[in-house]
Amino acid sequence: MSTQTASSQSKSATVKKEVARLLGEIFAFNNSLKLIHWGITGEGSYAAHISLDQAIDTLQEATDSLVETTMASLGDLDIVLPETKRPANYVKHIEGFYDHVESQRHIFTETFTQSIFDDYQEGVKQLLFRLKRLQ
Numbered sequence: 509m510s511t512q513t514a515s516s517q518s519k520s521a522t523v524k525k526e527v528a529r530l531l532g533e534i535f536a537f538n539n540s541l542k543l544i545h546w547g548i549t550g551e552g553s554y555a556a557h558i559s560l561d562q563a564i565d566t567l568q569e570a571t572d573s574l575v576e577t578t579m580a581s582l583g584d585l586d587i588v589l590p591e592t593k594r595p596a597n598y599v600k601h602i603e604g605f606y607d608h609v610e611s612q613r614h615i616f617t618e619t620f621t622q623s624i625f626d627d628y629q630e631g632v633k634q635l636l637f638r639l640k641r642l643q
């Protein structure tokens with residue numbers, strides 16, 4: 509017989525939903541960087557084009573670790589990918605997503621998961637450094 513109470517079961521179902529939502533948003537954000545990579549033109553765009561692909565590699569690796577380690581802890585997750593468009597102002601889009609992840613990472617309670625988030629967020633900050641300062 510299960511030792512979980514009804515309320516702890518519904519709490520863990522809510523956590524799984526929140527986790528799946530954030531992971532879907534992260535996957536969609538990674539894809540948005542690819543849309544920017546393909547759409548970018550003009551002065552300084554080659555450096556940005558390359559920086560975006562470097563960041564995508566880092567972020568996809570961290571995302572894969574996040575999803576797989578989370579599934580190891582919580583079981584199957586129902587991840588849905590939100591519709592993704594190329595943003596008009598890509599620096600603002602990237603800065604906004606960084607802040608969003610920072611405000612949501614408390615959903616994940618394991619310390620090693622926080623460390624994967626650090627890798628993810630470091631990749632986003634490194635990208636912002638390159639986009640804003642290197643031409």
Ligand SMILES: [Fe+2]
Nearest residue numbers: 545546557561
């Ligand atoms: Fe490419």
